[in-house]
Amino acid sequence: MLGIVRQKMLEQSLKKIRPAVSVLRSYSSAAKQCSLIRNLCTNLKISRKIVISGRCVCKNAYAYANMVMLMTVREALNSALDEEMSADSKVFLMGEEVGEYQGAYKITKGLLDKYGPERVLDTPITEAGFTGIAVGAAYYGVKPVVEFMTFNFSMQAIDHIINSAAKTNYMSSGQISVPIVFRGPNGAAAGVGAQHSQCYAAWYASCPGLKVLAPYSSEDARGLLKAAIRDPDPVVFLENELLYGESFPISDEVLDSSFCLPIGKAKIERKGKDVTIAAYSKMVGYALKAAETLEKDGIDAEVINLRSIRPLDRSMINASVRKTNRLVTVEEAFPQHGVGAEIWFDASIVEESFAYLDAPVERIAGADVPMPYAANLERMAVPQVEDIVRAAKRTCYRSVS
Amino acid sequence: MKAFISCKVLDFPGGKVVFSPEMRFLSESPSVYSQCYRVLDDNGQLISHSNFVPVSEEVAVKMYSNMVTLQTLDTIFYEAQRQGRISFYVTSIGEEAINIASAAALTSDDIVFPQYREPGVLLWRGFTLQEFANQCFGNKADYGKGRQMPIHYGSNKLNYFTVASTIATQIPHAVGAAYSLKMDKKDACAVTYFGDGGTSEGDFHAAMNFAAVTESPVIFICRNNGWAISTPTSDQFRSDGIAVRGQAYGVRSIRVDGNDALAMYSAVHSARQMAVNEHRPILIEAVTYRVGHHSTSDDSTKYRPANEIEWWRMARDPVTRFRMWIEINGWWGSEAESQLRSSIRSQLLHAIQIAERAEKPPVNDLFTDVYDYIPSNLREQEKLLKETINRHPKDYPADVPI
Numbered sequence: 001m002l003g004i005v006r007q008k009m010l011e012q013s014l015k016k017i018r019p020a021v022s023v024l025r026s027y028s029s030a031a032k033q034c035s036l037i038r039n040l041c042t043n044l045k046i047s048r049k050i051v052i053s054g055r056c057v058c059k060n061a062y063a064y065a066n067m068v069m070l071m072t073v074r075e076a077l078n079s080a081l082d083e084e085m086s087a088d089s090k091v092f093l094m095g096e097e098v099g100e101y102q103g104a105y106k107i108t109k110g111l112l113d114k115y116g117p118e119r120v121l122d123t124p125i126t127e128a129g130f131t132g133i134a135v136g137a138a139y140y141g142v143k144p145v146v147e148f149m150t151f152n153f154s155m156q157a158i159d160h161i162i163n164s165a166a167k168t169n170y171m172s173s174g175q176i177s178v179p180i181v182f183r184g185p186n187g188a189a190a191g192v193g194a195q196h197s198q199c200y201a202a203w204y205a206s207c208p209g210l211k212v213l214a215p216y217s218s219e220d221a222r223g224l225l226k227a228a229i230r231d232p233d234p235v236v237f238l239e240n241e242l243l244y245g246e247s248f249p250i251s252d253e254v255l256d257s258s259f260c261l262p263i264g265k266a267k268i269e270r271k272g273k274d275v276t277i278a279a280y281s282k283m284v285g286y287a288l289k290a291a292e293t294l295e296k297d298g299i300d301a302e303v304i305n306l307r308s309i310r311p312l313d314r315s316m317i318n319a320s321v322r323k324t325n326r327l328v329t330v331e332e333a334f335p336q337h338g339v340g341a342e343i344w345f346d347a348s349i350v351e352e353s354f355a356y357l358d359a360p361v362e363r364i365a366g367a368d369v370p371m372p373y374a375a376n377l378e379r380m381a382v383p384q385v386e387d388i389v390r391a392a393k394r395t396c397y398r399s400v401s
Numbered sequence: 402m403k404a405f406i407s408c409k410v411l412d413f414p415g416g417k418v419v420f421s422p423e424m425r426f427l428s429e430s431p432s433v434y435s436q437c438y439r440v441l442d443d444n445g446q447l448i449s450h451s452n453f454v455p456v457s458e459e460v461a462v463k464m465y466s467n468m469v470t471l472q473t474l475d476t477i478f479y480e481a482q483r484q485g486r487i488s489f490y491v492t493s494i495g496e497e498a499i500n501i502a503s504a505a506a507l508t509s510d511d512i513v514f515p516q517y518r519e520p521g522v523l524l525w526r527g528f529t530l531q532e533f534a535n536q537c538f539g540n541k542a543d544y545g546k547g548r549q550m551p552i553h554y555g556s557n558k559l560n561y562f563t564v565a566s567t568i569a570t571q572i573p574h575a576v577g578a579a580y581s582l583k584m585d586k587k588d589a590c591a592v593t594y595f596g597d598g599g600t601s602e603g604d605f606h607a608a609m610n611f612a613a614v615t616e617s618p619v620i621f622i623c624r625n626n627g628w629a630i631s632t633p634t635s636d637q638f639r640s641d642g643i644a645v646r647g648q649a650y651g652v653r654s655i656r657v658d659g660n661d662a663l664a665m666y667s668a669v670h671s672a673r674q675m676a677v678n679e680h681r682p683i684l685i686e687a688v689t690y691r692v693g694h695h696s697t698s699d700d701s702t703k704y705r706p707a708n709e710i711e712w713w714r715m716a717r718d719p720v721t722r723f724r725m726w727i728e729i730n731g732w733w734g735s736e737a738e739s740q741l742r743s744s745i746r747s748q749l750l751h752a753i754q755i756a757e758r759a760e761k762p763p764v765n766d767l768f769t770d771v772y773d774y775i776p777s778n779l780r781e782q783e784k785l786l787k788e789t790i791n792r793h794p795k796d797y798p799a800d801v802p803i
Binding site for chain 1: 567
C-alpha cells in the first residue's frame, strides 16, 4: 500500500514523518504498528480511502513490519545532518552557499532556517581560509562539518586538511583532537570538465590520521555521515553529485535517528561465487548492473561496496577473494597509485591472498587524462558497465568478443 | 524624484559612496608612515603625556624576571645546540618584550596560537624550565612524546596550542577558535602571533577577512622584526608595514614599539578588552628587530651586517630598557639582577642535565594518537617491529625502551 507513496511527497513530507518514524524503535506489537502507519498516512496526507484500507489490512500488521520506503541520497544526507545537529549543539556547518542558497546541491536545505546563522555559516570564497578556521574551531572542541563545493576545490585547502587536521592528534600526542568532517561531491559529474571531475579518494586515503568514506546508497549516506560526525578523528566524506538525485529503498532501521554504520566495514551488495567486484561510490551501481549482465552468461559475481577507503576492509575483501578466487577492482579515478592499486597490492591480495588467485587481478579505472568536456570523450574517459563485464569475463578466462 | 535631484551619492550594495568628478588614484604609499605607539624612551624613561595602562610593582618585576629568564633560556639552549646536545633551536632574542608583555596583558583563559618565536608566552603562563628542556631533548617526559622537533612546545592546560612548522596556518585556526568562544559566550579571546613574513601567506588574508565578517574576538599580533630568514621586509611587501592592512579588511589596528614592554602591555590589554567586549578582531603590529639568527640552521651575518645586529642587541635591547624603568621606580637593583641571572642559569643547566639523561619515549609511542584509538594495521606493525628489534637488537639504539 505504501508503495503508492511517491518520492516527491516523501521529500516534502519527510520532516513530518520523521518524528513519527523515530518512535518506531519503541514499538513492538502489531497493534502499535497499525496506529503508527495510520499516523504516517495522515502525515503524508494520503487520501482517507487508503487509510481505511490500511486499517483493514492492519490485522496483518506484519506485512508492514518491513515496510520499504524510498529515499534519495540528498534526503539521506540532509536528514543525517539535521538529526546530528539537533542531537549535539556542538555540530555546525560551514561552506560556500550552505545557508541562504540552501546548499550548492541543496544538501543543506532548510538547515539555516532551523538552526540559525551561527550554526550554518555562509563563508567568503576562501577554501584555505574557511578550512583553517573550521580546524581551529575543532581544536577548540566544537564539531564543524565543512562543505567543499566539490573536492576539486579542497586542493586549495589541502594543507589545512593534512597538516592541520590529519596530523595534529599525533603531533600533539593526543592533546588536541580534531573532530571535523570534510564533505562534498567528489569524482566525475556530467560535462563539468577537468577541474571539476577529479576523484580524491586515493590522495586522502594515503594520509595517516584521516578517515576516508565513500557512500553509495542512501543507507550508506545516512549511516556513514552520522558516523563521521560522531567520530573524534578528521573524516573526509566523498559524495557523488550524480548520486544525489538517485533514490534507494531504505528500511525503518535506517530512518532511526540513532542509526549509524561502522567506519572501516565494507558491504556485500550482491553475494556471488565466481568473481569479486570491489567498487566504491557510483561504480557500485555500475558493478551491480555488470553483475546482472554476467549472470546471463552464467557468471555469478559478488559485488563489494567498499564504503570505507581508509581504513579499507581488508578482511572482507580477502574473505571474498578467497571464496571466488578472482578479483576486479572498479574506480572512476585515475589509475596510478589509486584505490585499485592499493587493494591489489597492499590491502589484501598480494600480501595475504595471492595463493588463492586463479587469475590476475583486473583493475578498471578512469582514463589517465584530465577529464575532457565533450560528452563522447567524457564517456570514454570513465569506466562503463561493459568494461566491468569484459574484465570479469577475462578473469574467468571467457572470451570477450 | 529623489534619485533625480541629489545624484551626489551612490547607493550601492556596500553602502553610500560620494561621487567626485576629479579622477584621483589612492596612493600606493602614504606620505607619512603610520605612527608607532611607544611609552618608554630608549633610556627607559616615561615619555611625557603618554597614556598607558599602569602596571603594579609585582607585575612589573614578574615581567622583568620573565624577560631575563627568556633571554637566558635562549642563550643556553642555543649553546646546547652548538654543542650537539640538541638538534635544533630557535631564539627570540630582541623580542622578549613582545613575548612577555603581551602574555602579561592576557588572562589564562585566552587561547594562544603561536608561530614559533613566542615561548615567552608559555613561560609566563607557568611552563617550567624542565618542561622546555624535555621537549627539546625529546625524552619520555616530553608532552609531545618525542614526535616533534625542538621548540614545538604545546600545553593544553596552559591554553597554548602546539607549535606547528607551517607558516601562518595558526592564523585562521585562531579565528575559528575565537568564533567558537563567541558561540560559547566565554569571557575570553583567541590570540595569534606571526612574523612579517607570515603576512604574505594566503591564510593571513583569509583569516583577517573572516574575523571581521564573523565579528570574532581575536587578537592578531604581528612581530614585524624586519627579516623572514634572509628576506628583508622590503622584499616581503611594499605596504607601510602590517597595521595599515587592518583597514583594508575592516579590522581595527595599531602599530606599537615592540621593544617597549609598557607600550606592548597597554596595547594588548586594550585590544583584549575591545575584542572580548565588542566582539571584534584587533591587529597589533609590534615593530622590533630579530637580533638572533632565524634558527640554528642559519647564519644571518651572511645577509646582513654584523654591526647592525650588534647595535640592536646592545643599544636597543628591550630587556635593558625595561630594567631601567623598574630601577627608576625603585623596584629593582643590581644585586637582585645578579642573583636572578645566576639562579636562572644554574636552574637551566640543571634542567638540561636531567633532560639529557632521561629515557627516550618507548617504541609504542610511535603508533599511538594517529587516530583516537589504535587501528589494527598499526597494532600489527608494532608487533612486527618489536619482534624485529628482539631478533636484531644490535641494529637498534640501546637507549630506546621497548
